[in-house]
Amino acid sequence: MKHPFQFGKDTLTPGIALRIARGQQTSTFADDTINKIKKSHADVAEIANGDRVVYGINTGFGPLCTTIISKEQTRKLQENILRSHSVGVGAYVPLEIAKLMLVTKLQALSFGYSGIALETLERIKWHLEMDIIPMVPTQGSVGASGDLAPLAHLFLPLIGLGKVTYKGKIQDSGDVLQQLGKAPIALGPKEGLALINGTQFILAYAVRGLVRLHNCLELADIIGAMSLEGILGSASPFQEKLHALRPFQGSLHVAHRLRTLLKNSQMVESHENCGRVQDPYSIRCMPQVHGSSRNAWHHLKELVNVELNSVTDNPIVFSSTDTISGGNFHGQPLAMPLDYATLAAAELGNISDRRTYLLLEGDIEGLPKLLMKNTGINSGFMIPQYTSAALVSENKSLCFPASADSIPTSLGQEDHVSMGSISGRKLNQVIDNLENILAVELICAAQAFDYRKPMKSSKILDACHEVIRGRIDHAEEDRIFADDIEKAHDMIVNESIIDAAYQTAQQNNINLKGDLYELFSIS
Missing domain, CATH: 1.10.275.10 (Fumarase/aspartase (N-terminal domain))
Structure with a gap:
């Protein structure tokens, strides 16, 4: 204690x-x-x-x-x-x-x-x-x-x-x-x-959303790297010298993590001289997209830390002779960054769903269409992506900023209001959906990963894959995939995959955290 x-x-x-x-x-x-x-x-x-x-x-x-x-x-x-x-x-x-x-x-x-x-x-x-x-x-x-x-x-x-x-x-x-x-x-x-x-209602939702979104950001890099291995993607777009030319902190951090997650992978090395010039954006631009969501997360973190240590009452009593009626209770300072973070969370799901779709296309050598060899009689992983698509679409409808609205209350005394309580609730609604979108990508990425065996990936990704396979079996015929999604969601929420990644990194003296870890960590 x-x-x-x-x-x-x-x-x-x-x-x-x-x-x-x-x-x-x-x-x-x-x-x-x-x-x-x-x-x-x-x-x-x-x-x-x-x-x-x-x-x-x-x-x-x-x-x-x-x-x-x-x-x-x-x-x-x-x-x-x-x-x-x-x-x-x-x-x-x-x-x-x-x-x-x-x-x-x-x-x-x-x-x-x-x-x-x-x-x-x-x-x-x-x-x-x-x-x-x-x-x-x-x-x-x-x-x-x-x-x-x-x-x-x-x-x-x-x-x-x-x-x-x-x-x-x-x-x-x-x-x-x-x-x-x-x-x-x-x-x-x-x-x-x-x-x-x-603002404690808004703030409580902000704290909860901040922690949950951080978990999703950490997982998105790991799952995205597994998807890259499944489609035999390239690690070249994550080189440090490339990102030094456009040094957004979120992009630098994600690029470092992806380089580390893919380092010494036989899967990456197996196609170094292939004829493919570029990967689709959902693979190639993970540092830029995941990194932008991390930047939005960091902005929210900074403001939440201020609000956690602020006086938001009215009037403020400095002494028996010095009181000030002000507006420290107004939710706008949190409402706007919460709306920004909601968009960031939705975009993390948007690109995840695009990677899931990419894994199902079957246009890549060694990866069967719909991630199952005997399709026709089996639908494979076609329908889990429907769920992902539905959640992505729902998130888009939740992205309208609540803070853009204001309805006068209190007979006009409160003539501008923040609607920050709605911003906070919507962020967590979007994260509810995001966790399941990532769960769908996770089961598809693990399935694609299987088809690249017996080649080894990095020690970190192999350890994460082992954790997944400890709960969810490879599938070569249709089953109730809702059960798999539920198990994947559990692993996302309980952070078992993230724990495996960091424990493996520590055991093998691998620097997964990078120079910007403290900036993008929960304290």
Whole structure:
């Protein structure tokens, strides 16, 4: 177990956020963080007890910002905001998303600019540690004044309302609190507003998408290299001197990986003097296409790392006499890069499907049409490519940028909104499809790879192929290929192929990571 992460003091990264959410890393509040939280809470209490009007502390919300709330009603105001803003619809978000929302909210509130009580933060942390996770509907946020509706649902359990999942069952949060001898939290001035202002719904989807897309990018290079071996493609387009002339970082990184994955391959060497001049783009341009998706991924990573360590509340409380109503809750800084990453993920699937199609054509010596010798009675791998094509087409329809739209809300007070919550969800929808597109290419690439035996590929690709064949057999007659796709998808999600590649590289002193590894890695 790693040292406890200190909210509000340590730098939160996507990897750390996921480890905390998955119970793989403990967390705490440092003493100086606790002091900042207490001071900010005292500042808000002073404002609430004074005569100065400050939005959200002694006023209504949104277009009701000119409605003054009495001192006696400030607590009721904070509970009401959780009730009134709990308007989400649709299926519940994955539990991991809800956990990431809790983790990222703890970090944002722990900087000491929100007036939140330490007891409230400790209760949120208790939910995480006890695995009592709020149920949050998927739809209802426009990503403007933060993710108001999903965050309201996330924190209803603090006041004994809403639903949670506990011990594998969805239950009323009030019942669970009663079972465990816990009373609902009595929210103080501004606390309800601080809980629901922020981008934690968008951010949770961004973190999850960032990690999942990274996995797909790593696999696309490996599977693409196997497809190259299957069609007896050339490694020449991946030479370092070529990419030095157009040194985009993503292209340089992918070219290095492909050179390494194909080094000392008998399959590559077997056709060095063949008459073929050039491979199709889906093979030859992998550094340029995969590399562009990596560049988009890296852009998203940079911005997610900023957001993970930012204050996204409103108003910001610097002191009892210094508060600023601003727009740190607006989702635009994440919405646009999420849309960019969605396009990057879709394109990774697009080129993968083109390689799958290429493997099926049968125009290359030693590779039977549809990747099966006795076709006619057998359809071979024709129909798995249909599934890949359908998913690629679906992804194209999901690529319209959600951030290009804006619908005024809050009686015009929120007259420009980001729709970043939709951007985050769409990225993960596209990755759902991408994982299965890569799964189809994986089973086809492994089948083509078989036809090149007994020649050896590189040690890394042979090790990856062995992992695949440990789960999926070579096919010389039709079977239910949905089972194969499911097994391939499992290997993609559990990272067993990636693990085999890096372990083999390490065991044989092969530098698969390259000089740009840290740039394109999850921390």
